[in-house]
Amino acid sequence: MEHFSDHDRCEEEKPVGVTKRQLLRDTVLAIGSKVIGQGKAFLTANGLQALRNLSSLLAATAVAQVCGLVSVLLLTRSLGAEGYGVFAFALTIQNYLMILGSAGLRPIIVRELIRRPDALNRLWTAYVAITGGLGIVLAVLTITTTAILAPTPSEQIVLTLIAIGNVAACLNHLPFYDFRHAQGRSAVIMTVSELTALVIVSVLYIYNDLSLSAAAFVFVAKWIGSTVWLWLALQRDLPEIRWDWSKSEPIRLLSSSWKLIVSALLGTIPLTAGILLVRFYHGDAAAGIFGVAMYAPRALLLLVGQLNRVIQPHIMGPYGFKSAFIGRLLFVYLMFVGFIAICGVAGLWFVISYVLPSEFRPALSSGVVMLGASTLIAIASLCNQYFIAMNYERVVAIVNVIAVLLYAVSAGVLIPWTSIEGAAWAMAFTSLSMTTTAFLLFYPVVKTWKRENIAS
Numbered sequence: 001m002e003h004f005s006d007h008d009r010c011e012e013e014k015p016v017g018v019t020k021r022q023l024l025r026d027t028v029l030a031i032g033s034k035v036i037g038q039g040k041a042f043l044t045a046n047g048l049q050a051l052r053n054l055s056s057l058l059a060a061t062a063v064a065q066v067c068g069l070v071s072v073l074l075l076t077r078s079l080g081a082e083g084y085g086v087f088a089f090a091l092t093i094q095n096y097l098m099i100l101g102s103a104g105l106r107p108i109i110v111r112e113l114i115r116r117p118d119a120l121n122r123l124w125t126a127y128v129a130i131t132g133g134l135g136i137v138l139a140v141l142t143i144t145t146t147a148i149l150a151p152t153p154s155e156q157i158v159l160t161l162i163a164i165g166n167v168a169a170c171l172n173h174l175p176f177y178d179f180r181h182a183q184g185r186s187a188v189i190m191t192v193s194e195l196t197a198l199v200i201v202s203v204l205y206i207y208n209d210l211s212l213s214a215a216a217f218v219f220v221a222k223w224i225g226s227t228v229w230l231w232l233a234l235q236r237d238l239p240e241i242r243w244d245w246s247k248s249e250p251i252r253l254l255s256s257s258w259k260l261i262v263s264a265l266l267g268t269i270p271l272t273a274g275i276l277l278v279r280f281y282h283g284d285a286a287a288g289i290f291g292v293a294m295y296a297p298r299a300l301l302l303l304v305g306q307l308n309r310v311i312q313p314h315i316m317g318p319y320g321f322k323s324a325f326i327g328r329l330l331f332v333y334l335m336f337v338g339f340i341a342i343c344g345v346a347g348l349w350f351v352i353s354y355v356l357p358s359e360f361r362p363a364l365s366s367g368v369v370m371l372g373a374s375t376l377i378a379i380a381s382l383c384n385q386y387f388i389a390m391n392y393e394r395v396v397a398i399v400n401v402i403a404v405l406l407y408a409v410s411a412g413v414l415i416p417w418t419s420i421e422g423a424a425w426a427m428a429f430t431s432l433s434m435t436t437t438a439f440l441l442f443y444p445v446v447k448t449w450k451r452e453n454i455a456s
Contacts, residue, residue, distance in 0.1 A: 058306060060187035060194075065299050067198040072295060073355060074201055076288070078210040081359055085275075085284035086155055087212055088291030091219075092272045094162045094169070097142065099268060101135040101170030104260030107388050108253055109175040111316050121244035126253055128171065129245075135167035142166075158216040165220030168227040173234050178309050182237070186230060193226040259393035263384075266400035270373075270407045270430040271298070274423035277415045285359075290420045292356065293363035296344040297374035303340050304378040307333070308385060316389045333382055341375045366424035373424075373431035380431070383438035390449040395441055403434040 076084045109127055113120065142163035150156035177186040200218050204210040235241060275294065279287035311329060319325045345368055352364045380399065387395045407430040414422030 058303065060191040060306075063191045064194040065302070067194040068299075069295070069351065070198055071201050072292065073351075074205040074210060075215060076292070076356060076360070078205060078208075079212065079215075081288035082284035083212060083288075084291060085279060085287030087158065087215060088275055089279055089287060090155070090158045090162050090216065092275050093142070093159065094166050095268060095272055096265070097135075097138050097163065097166045098169050099264045100261065101131055101138050101166060102172075103130050103134055103254065104257035104264055105130060105253060106175045106178075107312060107385075108257045108260065110179050110312055111388065112253070113176070113179040114313060114316050119249070120238070121240070121242055122246045122249045123253075124176065124241055125244050126246070126249040127175070130250055130254065131170040132167070135170035138170075139163040139167055154212045157213045161213070161216040161220045165223040168220075168224040171231075172227050173230045174309070176234055176238075177230070178313060180237075181313060183306075183309055185233060185237075189229045189233060190226055193222050193229070196225070197222040256391070256393055259397050260388070263393070263396040263400045266397070266404045267377075267434075269404050270427045270434075271301070271377075273407070273411065274415070274420075274427060277411060278420055278423055281416050282419045286419055289360055289363050290366070290423060292352070292360050293348075293367035293420060293424065294370060296348040296367050297370040300337075300340050300344050300371060300374045301378060304337060304381065307336055308381060312385055315385050320386075320389055329382075334379075337375055337378045341371055344371045362420060366420045369421075369424040369428050373428040376431040376435040380435040380438040383442050386442070387445065390445065392445050392449065395445055399434055399437045399441065402437050403430045406430050406433045 072084075075087060079087060105127055109123060112123055116123075143160050146156050146159040146163070150159060174186055177183055197218050200221075201210065201215065204214050204218070271294075275287050275290050278290045311333075314320060314325070315329075348367045348371070349364060352360055352367070356363075384396045384399070387393065407426055410429045411423065411426040414426050416422075418425075
């Protein structure tokens with residue numbers, strides 16, 4: 001009777017002729033197969049649709065950013081730091097006007113259309129009535145205030161034109177494209193509008209006619225032209241759209257959106273108030289430098305905004321709270337934001353170091369700090385998408401209230417003494433607070449929302 005030791009048995013069970021090279025090859029193939037399997041999980045029908053729409057929006061936004069960058073170069077060379085500071089100030093005012101005039105309705109419209117597609121005409125009518133009415137009222141108030149307080153005639157003309165163009169910006173029909181997952185079509189329209197505006201700015205620069213008022217007129221024409229074109233294309237795709245007034249619909253929409261108006265106004269303060277405070281304490285030249293420093297951070301948030309437009313209908317749809325969807329979403333979102341931030345730092349360094357006049361060099365360090373702040377704000381915006389989907393708009397307002405209180409303290413202390421560097425660090429402290437608060441509130445809000453839905 002033969003006896004085998006454990007060592008002998010193991011020797012017999014070892015595969016014969018397996019080399020280290022073969023083992024390495026098999027390991028690589030196994031890892032590759034797993035990676036491909038994980039990749040296929042992203043290529044669902046919804047995933048492919050989102051990828052197509054995101055690609056269109058990113059291409060359009062990339063073109064818009066190149067156009068905007070070239071416009072900044074031409075404007076800074078034509079207007080100088082002080083003149084560009086006045087123009088950047090006017091665009092900051094327009095940003096506040098657009099937030100007020102759009103009434104926080106864009107994500108609410110997408111959510112309601114997904115849940116009540118049969119109410120398309122009533123929702124469209126309410127949207128046009130609210131945004132158009134608010135845009136006109138704000139234009140009248142701005143023009144009147146400008147006529148009384150504007151320090152120079154040229155600044156009065158610029159702010160008046162900006163206020164008129166803001167009416168069209170408020171009436172923008174992008175939510176109806178987002179609801180239909182037709183972001184690609186809207187991207188083409190916006191791209192052509194940006195290219196046309198750049199051509200006009202370039203011609204004015206070549207002929208030495210690129211003044212403050214001329215630049216404002218080009219921007220206003222771009223907003224009006226793109227809005228009209230978006231409406232014509234939407235009417236062709238949805239010929240059934242018609243005026244259908246319902247008194248209850250605007251009330252219903254505003255009952256949700258007023259919290260988002262407050263949130264948007266508060267949330268934009270760390271992004272826009274810096275240039276107002278820098279101009280107040282340190283003059284137009286410092287405001288112009290700060291406006292250049294803010295270009296890359298704003299570009300990052302604009303690109304993330306395009307991503308949010310694509311994922312918003314999916315978050316508010318039937319799969320938005322599925323664990324598999326959330327896992328894929330987090331991976332894509334963080335990779336996207338990180339990549340854009342790295343590209344933003346590289347682009348900002350190159351433009352300020354080698355393209356712009358030397359007077360704009362102080363914008364580099366501040367711009368890098370604010371790029372980090374914008375990255376944190378972008379991450380917080382993903383939490384806000386889910387808060388809106390759960391009808392917890394008030395949580396978004398709470399996040400922004402806390403952030404603005406911190407910004408008021410830090411900016412009030414830092415900006416008077418350290419100019420644009422202080423404004424950059426105030427924005428950084430605020431964005432960290434905003435992201436931390438959003439994450440801390442996310443889990444208890446989701447838990448409460450699930451409990452309420454189970455009870456109902």
